Amino acid sequence: MNTNRGYDAPERRGALLPDAGAMLDEHGRAPGAPSRTGTGSGPAADAARVDEARAQAGPSAEAEVNVLVSHCDRAGADAVLGVLAEAFPGMTPPVLEGAAGPAAATSVWSTTVDVRNRAAAASPRARPAAPVTAELDGAAEPVRQVRAVLEDAFAGEHLGTVSGEHELQVALRLSARPA
Template identity: 45%
Template sequence: MTNPDSADHVSVHLTGCGRETADAVIAALDAAFPTSPGTVIAERSGGRGTAPGKPVVWCTVVDTRARRPRTDPAPVPLDAPVTVDLFGAAQPVRQVQEELAGAFGVEDHGTVPGEHELEVRLVLTPVTGA
C-alpha cells in the first residue's frame, strides 16, 4: 500500500484509461477537493520508456481537508470503464469514494483494511442517460 502524506491525504491510482479520461477523473476530484494538487504522474510498468502496450498508472494525491459539495450534480462522461485504487485512512478514502460516486457510475471491487489505512478498488463506469 502507498503511504499518503498525512491522514487527510488519499492516494488515487487510475488504470485502464488514457490521459484524457484520467484528466476528467482528476478534474472531478479537484472540483470536490480544491486544495488537491491535481498533479498527474504517469508510471509505466516493466521499466522506463513509452513502449506501446505497456500499462499506465495515473496518480494523484487528494487532500480531503478542503472538501466542498459538488456544484454540478451531472455525471461526468467517460468513454470506457476506469479502474481506481484509493489508499489512505478510512474516513478520507470514504469521502473520495463518495465524490467519485457522485460524478461517475461506480462498481465496488473490494476493500482491504489495514491497521491504519484502507485500500479500495473501484471501477468507474460510463453513466447511461447522462
Template identity: 45%
Template sequence: MSAQLSSVRVGVCVSGDRDDAYRVFDVLKAAFPATDAGVREKAAASPPGAAAHGPTVWSIVVEATGRGSVAGPVGLDEPIAVDLFGTDPELRWVRDVLESAFGIESEHHVSGEHEMEVRLRLSPPVTT
C-alpha cells in the same frame, strides 16, 4: 510523514486512458481544492497514446481537506480501474465524490490496522 498529514491525504491511482484519468483528477481537484494544482501539467509530460505501449497508471495525492464543488455525471471513454489508499473518513469522502461523478461497476475493500485500500471500477454514468 506525520500522522496529521497522512490522515488527510488519499492516494489515487487510475489505470487506463490518459484522458479518462484527467477527467477523474479534474473531478477530485474541484471537490478538494487543496489538491496539487499542478497535476495536469505534470501528467501532460506523458505522451498521448502512452497506454498503447502497455498498461499505464496515473496517480495523484488528494488533499482531502475542505470541500469544493462536486461534479455531476462525467463521461468516460471506457470503464477504468481506480485504487484509493488512505484512512477513514477521508478515503470514504473521495469514494463518494467519484460515485457522484461516475458510475461504480464494482468495488473491493482491503482494511489494514490504520489504512484502507479500495479498488473501484468506474464506468460512464447510466442516464435514464
C-alpha cells in the same frame, strides 16, 4: 575443584540490580526516579507549543488519500482527475507513471487528495469512453469521502477492499452514468 574461574570475585561482579538490593537501577537512577521517556511523571506538554508544531508539520497524512487511476486512456484519466480536482481544490497535480505513447496500456496516473479542502459539489467534466480503474489508499474516513465523490460523479463498481489497522484500500471501476 573451583569451576567459577574467578567470575564470582568481587572485582568481576557488576553493579547490583534493584532486585538484588541495589540503591540505583541499571541506568544509574535512584528507585522511583522518573525516566525521560518512561513513566510520564514529568510536567505536561505546553499546549501552545504542541499546536504550533502541528501547524508547522504541514498537511496531515491522516487526511490524505493516494489515488491511482489506470486501465484507461488519457481522456478517461482526465475525466476522473478532473472530478477530484473540482471536489478537492488543493489536490496534488497528477503524475504519470509507466509507458508513454499510443501503446501505453500500462499507464498509471497518481495523485494525492487532501480531504480537508473540499468544495461544495463536483460534476463530471467529461465522460470516460471506457471503464476506468481507481484505487484509493489512506485513512478509512478520507478514503470513504473520496469514494463518495467518485461514485456521485460516475457509475461505480466495487472491485475490492483491503482493511488495515489504520488505513483502507478500495478499488473501483468507474464508468459514465447512463444518460
